[in-house]
Amino acid sequence: MYRCAKCNEPIRNMSPIGLQCDKCGSRIFVKERPNVKKILKSD
Template sequence: MYKCIRCGRPLRESYGTAEIECECGSRVFVKSRPPIEKEVIAR
């Protein structure tokens, strides 16, 4: 699930096209990720 970085609306278009634009005019989207903490062990 992707959402607009400016207004936060979810993406309603298909993936893989260069012409994707939000209703607010933004063309930058971020992928929503679940709030899971990850532990990284340094070597």
């Protein structure tokens, strides 16, 4: 599961052309895992 790094909004829509936050339009996301947190930057 991904969350927006800016506004923390959960991302549900996986667009084929690239991820973008529905709320703020940010393209930087945090991938949530039980143990590991990874930063994903999509551009």
